[in-house]
Amino acid sequence: MSTDWYLQDVRYFSGYENSEISEAFGSFDEFLAQSPETYKVFINDKLVEKTIIIQSESDYNKRRILFKKDDVLWGDLITHDNEKWLVTERPFFNKIHSKSKMALCTNVLSFEVDGEREIVGWTDFNQPIYSDEPNIVTIEFPCVVEDASDLKSNNEEEVNLPNGDMALIISYTDSEQITEDREFSMFNQTYRISGIDKSKTKDSLGVLKLVVKRVQSN
Known part of the structure; x- marks a missing residue:
């Protein structure tokens, strides 16, 4: 066949x-x-x-x-x-x-956030007692990485981005971590989300394209 x-x-x-x-x-x-x-x-x-x-x-x-x-x-x-x-x-x-x-997905976009603290006991009024130790939780988004040379505008023209900037494609999410100006680490560099393209989403399905810029060290 x-x-x-x-x-x-x-x-x-x-x-x-x-x-x-x-x-x-x-x-x-x-x-x-x-x-x-x-x-x-x-x-x-x-x-x-x-x-x-x-x-x-x-x-x-x-x-x-x-x-x-x-x-x-x-x-x-x-x-x-x-x-x-x-x-x-x-x-x-x-x-x-x-x-x-x-x-x-050639990389993972990750953020460390404060999670709920561990309950270590209960008060006489049945209220939880939380540990003093912080509970750090890692939130991960597997991503497709595109460099600036792969980016095109809606009319198929190449997008001019400074050297070192790139785009990350991730599954649609409404996570509060995915916001403009959010910083993260990748490839031993610090990046900032400068734009979020939602044109390839519908009814909470699809993919987000994040345009990210490398943060210049002082």
Whole structure:
């Protein structure tokens, strides 16, 4: 069975569309079961496995993926071969299977914040007594890193950014850590979030592109 068949747009013009689509669903299940490009992956660190097709692209850090409808969502993090991959394109369902693209997360955006202190006892009035020791919690966002040369504006013109600046692509989040002017460390340098592009998000799905600037040391 030809792999290329699954990459074509599906068009039906007769009165037997439902029958044809039903048969095509079965064919895709067969393809998933037999293809050498089939992999078992985990989505967003959940313990339930999903079966998807992963195909190479000219860019080694990017892959095309085929999967059953709603098995993978826009902005999901896929664990494949012990690496994190970010679903960067909104999935398209062609009435047989969904397809999208994913990119390798080459770094992790992390912040250390104060977490809840440990409860070490209770008062006579049943109120908690908290430890005096601070509880530092690390919040992590696996990210795709793009340097300034990869950035383009909405009209496909190159964006001029100072040397050392870059963009980070992360899963959609409403975390209070992802705000403009927030500083963080990466590559042994300090960076500041200077812009947040939400154009590739919808209904709390998708990806955020963070434009980050290197903070010059005094």
